[in-house]
Amino acid sequence: MRIKICGITQPQQGKAIADLGATALGFICVTTSPRYVTIKQIQAVVEKLPSKVDSIGVFANTRPEKIKQAVVDGGLTGVQLHGDESPEFCQQLRDLLPGVEIIKALRIRTATDFDKTAIYNLFVDTLLLDAYHPQQLGGTGKTLDWQLLQNFQPSRPWFLAGGLTPYNILEALSQVKPTGIDLSSGVERAPGDKDLQKVAQLFEKLGNR
Numbered sequence: 115m116r117i118k119i120c121g122i123t124q125p126q127q128g129k130a131i132a133d134l135g136a137t138a139l140g141f142i143c144v145t146t147s148p149r150y151v152t153i154k155q156i157q158a159v160v161e162k163l164p165s166k167v168d169s170i171g172v173f174a175n176t177r178p179e180k181i182k183q184a185v186v187d188g189g190l191t192g193v194q195l196h197g198d199e200s201p202e203f204c205q206q207l208r209d210l211l212p213g214v215e216i217i218k219a220l221r222i223r224t225a226t227d228f229d230k231t232a233i234y235n236l237f238v239d240t241l242l243l244d245a246y247h248p249q250q251l252g253g254t255g256k257t258l259d260w261q262l263l264q265n266f267q268p269s270r271p272w273f274l275a276g277g278l279t280p281y282n283i284l285e286a287l288s289q290v291k292p293t294g295i296d297l298s299s300g301v302e303r304a305p306g307d308k309d310l311q312k313v314a315q316l317f318e319k320l321g322n323r
């Protein structure tokens with residue numbers, strides 16, 4: 115299973131989290147977020163990582179040229195689109211960034227929001243399902259209704275996100291069968307400051323998954 119820890123800001127924390135077993139790290143490129151990092155900060159983390167660890171830039175309603183610049187200069191392997199990006203925008207980005215993983219995040223409020231996942235299937239590599247919050251785009255600590263996801267089997271690989279912690283992860287995975295999981299505030303001391311003890315606890319709980 116892929117395990118993505120999002121909202122990394124510090125090189126030592128990024129390296130330690132990769133050493134603990136994360137398969138992907140996420141970098142928030144949304145300026146309004148308390149976890150926002152510059153390209154220079156991303157570079158400083160990425161250069162310490164083993165090449166098998168994916169580096170994902172998280173964007174919201176950002177121009178394609180700006181995303182491309184961050185991918186090239188920051189050494190990113192993937193892009194997570196967390197705003198209102200259309201399927202056509204995802205395709206445009208795919209054409210602009212061949213070989214770069216395109217992840218579309220969908221914030222789920224009601225059962226009908228699942229229909230959107232089918233619309234994006236053809237245009238992205240991976241989906242990410244996150245909780246809806248009226249004021250914040252992500253990193254909210256809010257959980258999804260996992261019961262609604264029990265039979266969710268899209269044709270694309272997908273991450274479960276939203277309010278996951280070392281304490282609820284096994285309960286979530288007993289109900290939902292995602293390809294990967296994504297955690298941020300559930301393994302933090304403060305926004306952007308990861309709690310390595312909580313990250314270690316998460317990997318203990320996950321065992322050999």
Ligand SMILES: O=C(O)c1ccccc1NCC(=O)[C@H](O)[C@H](O)COP(=O)(O)O
Nearest residue numbers: 120147251252253254255276277298299
């Ligand atoms: O984390 C942020 O601050 C953020 C801001 C703007 C857009 C996206 C953001 N995070 C995206 C993520 O992938 C988070 O990991 C995801 O929302 C889960 O967060 P949490 O509920 O805190 O585990």
